[in-house]
Amino acid sequence: MAEMPRPWRGVVEEYRSWLPVGPETPVITLGEGGTPLVTSGWLSELTGCDVRIKVEGTNPTGSFKDRGMTVAVSKAAEAGVKLVVCASTGNTSASAAAYASRAGMQPVVLVPEGRIAQGKLAQAIVHGARLVQVRGNFDDCLKLARGLAEEYPVVLVNSANRDGFRLAGQKTAAFEVVDVLGDAPDLHLLPVGNAGNITAYWAGYGEYAAAGHATRRPRMWGFQAAGAAPIVAGAPVEDPETVATAIRVGNPARWEEAVAALEESSGRIDAIPDEEILAAQARLAARDGIFVEPASAVGVAGLLRSHAAGLVDPGQGVVITVTGHGLKDVDTALAAAGDLVKLVVPPDPDAAARALELR
Ligand SMILES: *Cc1c(COP(=O)(O)O)cnc(C)c1O
Numbered sequence: 001m002a003e004m005p006r007p008w009r010g011v012v013e014e015y016r017s018w019l020p021v022g023p024e025t026p027v028i029t030l031g032e033g034g035t036p037l038v039t040s041g042w043l044s045e046l047t048g049c050d051v052r053i054k055v056e057g058t059n060p061t062g063s064f065k066d067r068g069m070t071v072a073v074s075k076a077a078e079a080g081v082k083l084v085v086c087a088s089t090g091n092t093s094a095s096a097a098a099y100a101s102r103a104g105m106q107p108v109v110l111v112p113e114g115r116i117a118q119g120k121l122a123q124a125i126v127h128g129a130r131l132v133q134v135r136g137n138f139d140d141c142l143k144l145a146r147g148l149a150e151e152y153p154v155v156l157v158n159s160a161n162r163d164g165f166r167l168a169g170q171k172t173a174a175f176e177v178v179d180v181l182g183d184a185p186d187l188h189l190l191p192v193g194n195a196g197n198i199t200a201y202w203a204g205y206g207e208y209a210a211a212g213h214a215t216r217r218p219r220m221w222g223f224q225a226a227g228a229a230p231i232v233a234g235a236p237v238e239d240p241e242t243v244a245t246a247i248r249v250g251n252p253a254r255w256e257e258a259v260a261a262l263e264e265s266s267g268r269i270d271a272i273p274d275e276e277i278l279a280a281q282a283r284l285a286a287r288d289g290i291f292v293e294p295a296s297a298v299g300v301a302g303l304l305r306s307h308a309a310g311l312v313d314p315g316q317g318v319v320i321t322v323t324g325h326g327l328k329d330v331d332t333a334l335a336a337a338g339d340l341v342k343l344v345v346p347p348d349p350d351a352a353a354r355a356l357e358l359r
Contacts, residue, residue, distance in 0.1 A: 008034035011067050011172040012074060018175065018207065019071060019168050026077045028103045029070050030060035033172055037180045037319070042287040043300070047307050048314025052185070053284075053300075054177060057292055057325030061123060063246075064197060064323050065095035067173060068166030072157040073099040075165050081105060083154040087141035089193065089246045090120030091324055096157050097127035108154060110134050110141040117245055117293065117329035137240060138194075139251045159196030160253035167200040167254075174204025175213075177319055184214040185317035191298035192222040192231065192269065193247030195258035197323070202261035218319070220267035222258065223302035225295075229271035231258060243274045243332055246295035246324060276301045278336050284322070291326030291333075 008014065010029030012021055021027070036055045043051040056064035073096070076084055085108040086096045093109035093116075100107035109124050113133040124131050134141045142160060149156035159166035178184055184205050192198050198220060205217045224232055228240030228248050237250035252258065262269055277294050280301035285291045299320040306312050326333060345355045353359070 010070060011169055012070055015172045015175055018172070020165060021071070021074060024078060025074050026103075027070070028073045028077055028099055030066065030098065030102065032059050032066035032070050033176065035059060035173070035176065037177060038288065038290065040288050040320075042283075043303060043318075043320075047303065047312050047318070049187075049312065049316045049318045051303070051318045051320065052181075053288065053290060054173060054319055054321045055290060056173070056321060056323050057290075057296065061091070061095045061098045062119075062325035062328055063091040063095065064170060064173060064321070065091045066099070068159060068169035068196075068200070069095040069099045069157065071169035072161075072165040073103050073105070075163070076100075076105065076155050076157065077103045079155070081155045083108060084157045085110065085145050085148050085154045086157045087111075087138060087145040088116075089138050089248055090116045090328070091246055092158065093129060093131070094120045094123035094127070094328075097124045097129035100129075100157075101127045106130065108132065108148075110145050112137050112141055115245055115248065118331060119328035138249050142194075142253065158253070159194060159200075167196055167203065170197055170200035171204030171207070173321065174201045175208055178205070178208050178214045181317065181319075184209065184216050185218045185319040187221060187312075187316055187318045188218040188321070189221045189223065189299040189302050189318065190321040191244070191247050191295050191323055192224050192258060193228075193249040193252065193295065195222075195231065195252035195254035197321070198222050198261055199254045199257040201321070202265065217265060220261050220265040221299075221302060221306070222262065222267065222269040223272050223298045224269065225277060225298065226271040226273045231255060231269055232271045242277075244277050244293075244295035244298060245329070246293060247298065270302060270305065272298055272301045272305060276305060278332075280304060281326070281333070282336060285326065290322060292322040293324045293326055293329045294332055296322040296324045296326075
């Protein structure tokens, strides 16, 4: 019989020496991290590269936000905090609600009115968050959360928080990539919203290389939605608009750090139209069996667009982070599917076979 592998202990225990925790820090974990790095056959064939997908939707609340939240909430628990607040396009609120509840804290989440995918709203509510819809966009929510944290006895758990706890947790995804591949890839692609994750990956790759765990750092390629692409445009976007609600951000908190990551890595950033995002989401689900929410498909759309523009040299190791699970936003997925779900047959094999055009 095969020996039982040691169970994954969550990112704080797995990467403790790289994180701002001590023996006195109570570890609030749901076993986050340790996510799959799946080979994409069709993207590898298309580009002539070795393309791997880092599937962050398998985290406990369905997005990479759990990596940072375990650190932020553990540190809040260490400080004796009772109330945490966050602004969110949805996934941060779901994660904050779960981890805060587990720590016995009250989560307060601020979301843009009417602009949160239903699955994420449900998560925040079932985990017991005090949910406040804000008349405004994500950027307004973040300003409000910061104001609350300054004036009232609540602690901000956004990645914009200068304590850096969220980003410290999120950089563990880069460690995992190197631990699996044996070195950093040539290229790392990911969606960019508030720009915390690209900042965290770059920090993670840098720390691992400095410690000799990797011989190089990847070029970072970030992608924003065309209707919410302030870094691409070089100016804040007043009314960001995109089907990819998780990256509907007009004025990223980690703008400067993201630009630094792009420059230091000789990377690039580009904007992706919504149609291409939805097409990439559908192809990733149909070809690789990986269902992600629209924002999470932006890196895949970015690879397709870059390949079409002749920017992807063959023979490279490529990693694409897909950031959150498709089940969080089924409305968008079903709207895109249209008539496909309208096939109805009587309970008769011949009728079903005819409808399915078998043989
Ligand atoms: C938060 C989030 C992003 C954007 O990450 P940033 O760190 O804000 O750039 C992308 N996709 C999903 C699913 C997210 O939840």
